[in-house]
Amino acid sequence: MANLHPVPAEFAARARIDKAGYEKLYAESVSDPEGFWGRIGKRLDWIKPYTRVKDVSFDISDLHIRWYEDGVLNVSANCLDRHLATRGEKTAIIWEGDDPDDSRHISYRELHAEVCRAANLLTHLGIGKGDRVAIYLPMIPEAAVAMLACTRIGAVHTIVFGGFSPDSLASRIADSQCKLVITADEGVRGGKRVALKANVDAALERPNTNSVETVLVVRRTGGAVDMQVPRDRWWHALMEGQSEQHDPVPCEAEHPLFILYTSGSTGAPKGVLHTTGGYLVHASYTHECVFDLREDDVYWCTADVGWVTGHSYLVYGPLANGATTVMFEGVPNYPDSSRFWQVVDKHKVTIFYTAPTAIRALMREGEDPVTRTSRASIRLLGSVGEPINPEAWEWYYRVVGESRCPIVDTWWQTETGGILITPLPGATDLKPGSASLPFFGIKPAIVDANGNLLDGATEGNLILTDSWPGQMRTVYGDHQRFIDTYFRTYPGNYFTGDGVRRDEDGYYWITGRVDDVINVSGHRLGTAEVESALVAHVSVAEAAVVGCAHDIKGQGIYAYVTLKVGVEQSEALRKELIAWVRKEIGPIATPDYLQWAPGLPKTRSGKIMRRILRKIAENAPDQLGDTSTLADPSVVRNLVDERMIRG
Numbered sequence: 097m098a099n100l101h102p103v104p105a106e107f108a109a110r111a112r113i114d115k116a117g118y119e120k121l122y123a124e125s126v127s128d129p130e131g132f133w134g135r136i137g138k139r140l141d142w143i144k145p146y147t148r149v150k151d152v153s154f155d156i157s158d159l160h161i162r163w164y165e166d167g168v169l170n171v172s173a174n175c176l177d178r179h180l181a182t183r184g185e186k187t188a189i190i191w192e193g194d195d196p197d198d199s200r201h202i203s204y205r206e207l208h209a210e211v212c213r214a215a216n217l218l219t220h221l222g223i224g225k226g227d228r229v230a231i232y233l234p235m236i237p238e239a240a241v242a243m244l245a246c247t248r249i250g251a252v253h254t255i256v257f258g259g260f261s262p263d264s265l266a267s268r269i270a271d272s273q274c275k276l277v278i279t280a281d282e283g284v285r286g287g288k289r290v291a292l293k294a295n296v297d298a299a300l301e302r303p304n305t306n307s308v309e310t311v312l313v314v315r316r317t318g319g320a321v322d323m324q325v326p327r328d329r330w331w332h333a334l335m336e337g338q339s340e341q342h343d344p345v346p347c348e349a350e351h352p353l354f355i356l357y358t359s360g361s362t363g364a365p366k367g368v369l370h371t372t373g374g375y376l377v378h379a380s381y382t383h384e385c386v387f388d389l390r391e392d393d394v395y396w397c398t399a400d401v402g403w404v405t406g407h408s409y410l411v412y413g414p415l416a417n418g419a420t421t422v423m424f425e426g427v428p429n430y431p432d433s434s435r436f437w438q439v440v441d442k443h444k445v446t447i448f449y450t451a452p453t454a455i456r457a458l459m460r461e462g463e464d465p466v467t468r469t470s471r472a473s474i475r476l477l478g479s480v481g482e483p484i485n486p487e488a489w490e491w492y493y494r495v496v497g498e499s500r501c502p503i504v505d506t507w508w509q510t511e512t513g514g515i516l517i518t519p520l521p522g523a524t525d526l527k528p529g530s531a532s533l534p535f536f537g538i539k540p541a542i543v544d545a546n547g548n549l550l551d552g553a554t555e556g557n558l559i560l561t562d563s564w565p566g567q568m569r570t571v572y573g574d575h576q577r578f579i580d581t582y583f584r585t586y587p588g589n590y591f592t593g594d595g596v597r598r599d600e601d602g603y604y605w606i607t608g609r610v611d612d613v614i615n616v617s618g619h620r621l622g623t624a625e626v627e628s629a630l631v632a633h634v635s636v637a638e639a640a641v642v643g644c645a646h647d648i649k650g651q652g653i654y655a656y657v658t659l660k661v662g663v664e665q666s667e668a669l670r671k672e673l674i675a676w677v678r679k680e681i682g683p684i685a686t687p688d689y690l691q692w693a694p695g696l697p698k699t700r701s702g703k704i705m706r707r708i709l710r711k712i713a714e715n716a717p718d719q720l721g722d723t724s725t726l727a728d729p730s731v732v733r734n735l736v737d738e739r740m741i742r743g
């Protein structure tokens with residue numbers, strides 16, 4: 097039986113939503129979604145109010161998802177303009193630099209002025225409604241300014257994480273045909289510089305990137321960059337002459353807001369498309385309820401804006417709610433592993449939201465880096481990105497939160513736009529390791545491999561039987577792929593790709609991906625992506641990649657590589673291939689293990705049997721299961737022997 101942590105009395109007493117409130121609202125939200133979301137949608141400022149709330153079909157012959165369809169609004173006006181009268185001088189963004197001596201407070205009024213200038217600048221560069229803009233920036237305020245400026249003119253941003261390689265950047269630019277790239281000379285993380293502009297230069301030499309007319313370069317470090325005239329322009333030089341007045345462009349609720357690429361089980365990363373109205377309703381409403389947001393909170397989400405968490409819970413949710421949001425440029429262990437807690441004390445952070453991988457890494461450093469700070473300001477903790485193991489949960493709860501702060505373990509995905517399964521701090525008793533109960537309007541269900549619905553306490557695959565406003569609308573440029581990926585496995589339902597257990601109290605326990613997606617430090621990677629990077633190397637004939645358990649990262653990357661005939665196995669080549677993947681995709685994709693495979697286990701029809709490769713990677717050769725369909729059983733024996741030697 098899991099250790100139960102009841103709602104603290106103090107939280108229950110002043111809860112936005114208490115236990116009875118949750119039950120009542122949840123029941124209403126699923127029995128009358130139109131009424132419920134129709135009411136919640138009013139939290140935003142609409143230029144033209146909606147009259148229709150929900151128009152959804154999950155039927156694959158007529159798949160469509162529309163929310164607030166006839167409403168018109170502007171995201172940046174909702175995040176900025178409407179707060180000016182009451183919160184103009186309130187801090188919107190606290191920026192904390194990589195260097196602990198570097199920080200800035202930006203008020204709503206100042207942010208509004210910057211965003212207006214940037215919107216005018218984008219317009220001046222010929223960017224208009226519907227045009228795509230790639231943002232490849234470090235965690236500096238200009239990232240939020242660029243995002244909001246795009247939304248102000250109805251341009252569609254696609255943020256590419258600064259840790260991605262030129263190739264990864266190029267493929268995203270090519271797929272979405274961006275007209276503009278916004279980058280910086282260099283990024284700084286943990287005292288090290290990242291050559292962002294040089295990466296953009298390299299990316300734009302790749303095929304299908306001719307759509308890019310302009311590269312806007314923010315000066316972050318002053319490091320040397322090669323400015324190509326007339327393509328490359330300095331952000332600060334062009335911003336200088338821009339007016340601080342700008343009328344936000346009206347956008348239909350279903351106008352595209354952003355594209356964010358994420359890994360799936362097959363092929364290249366998909367461009368997940370989110371739209372304007374439903375996304376903002378969902379991001380802002382979940383942010384307020386899940387984090388029990390109050391006017392004087394200082395809220396810190398440690399995610400990078402390059403990931404969906406950075407979109408929904410660093411920028412859009414908090415700013416739409418008029419909150420103070422902390423943006424951190426650095427890393428948890430620089431200058432030392434006390435940094436998170438020093439930043440908490442410095443800015444009096446009240447709500448802290450991070451990923452299990454960071455918790456596990458800090459846990460390894462012991463309690464001292466935590467306990468030598470105060471953390472008295474914190475009242476609520478959050479977790480996102482992967483299952484949090486109960487040991488890490490208890491450490492986070494006891495050491496970081498001094499057993500007084502609830503932890504909201506929030507389950508969601510790039511595709512879902514916002515949180516779907518989560519505790520509410522004033523309403524939900526916590527079980528370490530469980531994301532607990534569905535948020536309002538969310539209808540999870542559990543099915544077996546054949547699609548049979550499973551009742552009660554059970555385990556299987558997690559599906560969602562109805563839509564919610566923040567749901568992705570399509571895969572950019574490939575609606576068929578959207579249908580095939582999410583709606584074909586269990587027709588009429590959205591398939592999450594996650595496995596899940598439901599206990600006797602109805603609590604959900606996410607068990608991890610059941611498809612070929614691996615979750616490395618909370619970052620998604622498709623095994624197919626890593627494999628195609630490997631086979632792109634001249635020496636490699638074939639590769640198979642699986643996830644394996646990893647103490648800090650949650651999952652690590654285990655690669656099996658078959659070399660071309662005549663190529664010799666060597667330690668040098670092993671290192672070269674690992675470095676190759678790192679360069680092709682980015683550091684997060686660096687394989688943790690690379691095992692030579694003279695052959696790969698395949699069925700007689702040629703399908704690689706990953707189940708077997710996973711077991712070999714786990715060093716569990718006694719659990720290979722049924723191997724009778726193998727074309728050549730000796731292949732497996734060789735791999736097992738080789739694995740045993742390595743230990």
Ligand code: WTA
Binds near residue numbers: 358405507592608618
């Ligand atoms: C996993 C990140 C367990 C899950 C917001 C999901 C989680 C994938 C949790 C999405 C959680 C995310 N508990 N697993 N609280 N949060 N996941 O698209 O496997 O980067 O499908 O979105 O992360 O990752 P993504």
